Amino acid sequence: xxxxxxxxxxxxxxxxxxxxxxxxxxxxxxxxxxxxxxxxxxxxxxxxxxxxxxxxxxxxxxxxxxxxxxxxxxxxxxxxxxxxxxxxxxxxxxxxxxxxxxxxxxxxxxxxxxxxxxxxxxxxxxxxxxxxxxxxxxxxxxxxxxxxxxxxxxxxxxxxxxxxxxxxxxxxxxxxxxxxxxxxxxxxxxxxxxxxxxxxxxxxxxxxxxxxxxxxxx
Ligand code: ATP
Numbered sequence: 001x002x003x004x005x006x007x008x009x010x011x012x013x014x015x016x017x018x019x020x021x022x023x024x025x026x027x028x029x030x031x032x033x034x035x036x037x038x039x040x041x042x043x044x045x046x047x048x049x050x051x052x053x054x055x056x057x058x059x060x061x062x063x064x065x066x067x068x069x070x071x072x073x074x075x076x077x078x079x080x081x082x083x084x085x086x087x088x089x090x091x092x093x094x095x096x097x098x099x100x101x102x103x104x105x106x107x108x109x110x111x112x113x114x115x116x117x118x119x120x121x122x123x124x125x126x127x128x129x130x131x132x133x134x135x136x137x138x139x140x141x142x143x144x145x146x147x148x149x150x151x152x153x154x155x156x157x158x159x160x161x162x163x164x165x166x167x168x169x170x171x172x173x174x175x176x177x178x179x180x181x182x183x184x185x186x187x188x189x190x191x192x193x194x195x196x197x198x199x200x201x202x203x204x205x206x207x208x209x210x211x212x213x214x215x216x217x218x
Pocket of ligand 1: 009010011012013018019022105106107108109110111132133134135179180181182183184185
C-alpha cells in the first residue's frame with residue numbers, strides 16, 4: 001500500500017505555527033507521504049469565521065507554499081453549502097479510490113468534540129483518525145463522551161505502522177511539540193493592536209496587514 005495521505009481540515013482563521021507544526025510532525029511521526037490541507041468554507045459546527053473563506057484559503061496557500069509535501073484543497077472553500085468532514089472524505093474516496101490510506105489529522109480539542117460532528121461514526125469507515133496532543137487538552141478516555149471513549153478504546157492502534165495496513169478505521173495519538181498558540185488568541189492580539197509576530201508566518205502577517213484583517217472584532 002502507498003504511503004498514507006494526511007487530511008488536515010480547519011478554519012485556519014488565521015493559520016499559525018501550531019497548525020504548521022502539527023502537519024509537519026504528523027508527516028514525520030506517522031510516516032505520511034503528504035498532507036492535504038482543507039480550509040473549511042462555512043464550518044457547520046462553530047461560529048462564523050472572521051474573514052472570508054477565500055482569504056483564509058490564501059493565508060493557508062502562503063504558509064504552505066514552500067513545503068512540497070503539503071498541498072491545499074479548495075473544495076470546501078468553493079462549495080456553495082457548508083461541507084461536513086464526512087462529505088469531504090467521501091469526495092476524497094471517490095477521487096483516490098477505496099484502498100488509499102487516509103488519515104484525518106485533528107488536535108485533541110477537536111477530537112474531544114467529535115460526537116457533535118455530522119455522521120461522526122462514518123468518519124471511521126472512510127479514514128483513520130490521528131489525534132495530536134495540544135496544551136490544555138489532555139487525551140484521556142475518562143474525559144471523552146461515552147460513545148467516543150468506546151470507539152477510542154476499540155480502534156486504538158498500538159503504533160502508526162497500522163495506518164499503512166488498512167485504508168481507515170484506526171485511531172492513533174501522537175505527541176507533537178507543545179505550542180500553546182490559538183487563532184483566538186492571535187485574533188485578540190490583532191484586534192487590540194498588539195504584536196502577533198512569531199506566532200504565525202510573516203507571509204501570513206503581511207497578508208493580514210495588507211488587507212487590514214482582524215482589526216476591530218474580538
Ligand atoms: P480557534 O482558536 O479559532 O478555535 P484554532 O487555533 O483551534 O482556532 P482551528 O483552525 O480551529 O485553529 O484548528 C484546526 C485544527 O488544528 C484542529 O484540529 C485543532 O485542534 C488543531 N490545532 C490548532 N492549534 C493547535 C495547536 N496549537 N496545537 C495542536 N493542535 C492545534
